[in-house]
Amino acid sequence: MSGVATEDEPTGDDAVEPAYATATAPRLRWWRECIYVLVFYAVYSWIRNQFGSAGVGAREIAFEHALDVIRVQEAMGLWFEPALQRWYLSLPAHGLIRLWNIYYGTAHFIVTAAALIWLYRAQRDRYPVWRTTLAVMTALALVGFASYSLMPPRLLADTSKFGACYQQEPDCKGFDFVDTLAVHGGWLSFQDDEVAEVSNQYAAMPSMHTGWSTWSACVLWGLVRRRWVRALVALYPAVTVFCILVTANHYWLDAVGGLVAFAVGYGVARLVTDGNERRLRRVEASGATA
Numbered sequence: 001m002s003g004v005a006t007e008d009e010p011t012g013d014d015a016v017e018p019a020y021a022t023a024t025a026p027r028l029r030w031w032r033e034c035i036y037v038l039v040f041y042a043v044y045s046w047i048r049n050q051f052g053s054a055g056v057g058a059r060e061i062a063f064e065h066a067l068d069v070i071r072v073q074e075a076m077g078l079w080f081e082p083a084l085q086r087w088y089l090s091l092p093a094h095g096l097i098r099l100w101n102i103y104y105g106t107a108h109f110i111v112t113a114a115a116l117i118w119l120y121r122a123q124r125d126r127y128p129v130w131r132t133t134l135a136v137m138t139a140l141a142l143v144g145f146a147s148y149s150l151m152p153p154r155l156l157a158d159t160s161k162f163g164a165c166y167q168q169e170p171d172c173k174g175f176d177f178v179d180t181l182a183v184h185g186g187w188l189s190f191q192d193d194e195v196a197e198v199s200n201q202y203a204a205m206p207s208m209h210t211g212w213s214t215w216s217a218c219v220l221w222g223l224v225r226r227r228w229v230r231a232l233v234a235l236y237p238a239v240t241v242f243c244i245l246v247t248a249n250h251y252w253l254d255a256v257g258g259l260v261a262f263a264v265g266y267g268v269a270r271l272v273t274d275g276n277e278r279r280l281r282r283v284e285a286s287g288a289t290a
Contacts, residue, residue, distance in 0.1 A: 022195040033120060033131070036232035044138055062151040062202040063164045069150065069205075069251050078252065081153055081245055084178050087127075088246045094184060100243050101186025104209070108240070112212045115219040123225055129266075130219050137215065137265030141208050144257060149202035154179040162201040175246045206257025207250045213240040214262050 042146050073079040088095045116134070120127050155163045156175040180186075214237045244250040 005061060017214035022213040024223070035208055040135060040138070044142060056148065058202070059151070059162060059164075059166065064151040064156030064249075065148060065158075065205075066151040066153075066164070069253050073251065073253060077276065079162075081248070081251060085153075085178060085180075085246055085248055086176065089178060089180075097180045097247070098184045098186055100247050101181045101184060104243050104247050104249060108209050108212045111152050111216045111236070113217045115223075118223055119219050121171075124220060126219075128241055128276070129269045130215070131158055132269035132272055133262070133265045134212075134215055135265075135269045137211050137261045138208065140261045140264060141203075141206055141258075144206050144261070145200060148205050149200075150204040150251075150254070152204045153177045153251060154181070158211075162241065180247045204252050206261045207244055208258060208261075209240050209244050209250070210237065210255040211262045211265075213237040215265075271289065 070079060089097060112134070116131065119130060151164060154174065155176055156232050157163070157165055157177050159165045159178060217236050220236075221230060224233060226228055241252070241255045244255065245252060
């Protein structure tokens with residue numbers, strides 16, 4: 001298949017077993033990997049939703065952090081999110097913003113899961129380091145959510161109990177943002193009581209939409225060959241960043257935070273995976289000598 005990156009596989013007496021097949025591959029079991037992923041994501045979701053939205057003064061703290069982010073971006077001359085959203089929503093049919101809302105709620109789950117499964121099936125030698133990268137990056141995000149609750153732009157003009165304008169509508173500045181999900185609809189709405197109560201409204205820094213999309217692009221780049229497919233893969237993180245900004249779910253500094261989490265996650269994963277492979281090779285060498 002010309003669109004997928006594959007390696008020439010020798011056959012017959014000349015066939016050579018890849019190095020990872022004796023070290024890493026036997027330890028990879030699809031059912032075990034599924035359990036790891038499901039358990040990890042369940043723990044991640046539970047911990048993520050313990051912080052930010054609940055607790056006395058949570059809204060005020062998250063709003064102050066939002067003001068800090070805005071001040072930093074203003075100081076850099078890069079506080080452009082309100083203007084970007086106003087421009088986009090002024091396009092015909094509001095720029096089909098509902099499609100971006102659906103993209104925001106679904107793409108990062110679907111693409112990330114598909115990339116992880118494809119990687120496991122097609123290039124198992126690359127799988128350990130990228131699986132560990134995803135885990136470490138996501139764990140780092142939890143640290144960010146717990147230590148720096150951040151009110152997203154969409155809540156700066158919101159009058160619900162999670163919004164900056166709660167019980168102060170006449171005097172609330174609001175920053176002119178539109179909660180596109182609440183106004184134009186999409187996959188679901190954070191305004192729904194059920195969703196609002198179980199979801200951390202202030203889990204914005206770092207942006208895991210950015211981190212996961214960058215991770216997916218790196219994984220998929222090694223799995224595809226066609227130039228146009230690689231172009232789409234390369235554009236995926238940029239498109240995702242545009243989505244999180246135009247839907248007012250994140251500031252651009254959140255995206256930077258997601259890239260930092262990804263970089264640190266990859267660095268840690270390389271150290272862990274390389275160390276584990278060296279250990280397994282020593283075990284195999286000692287076994288062969290014996």
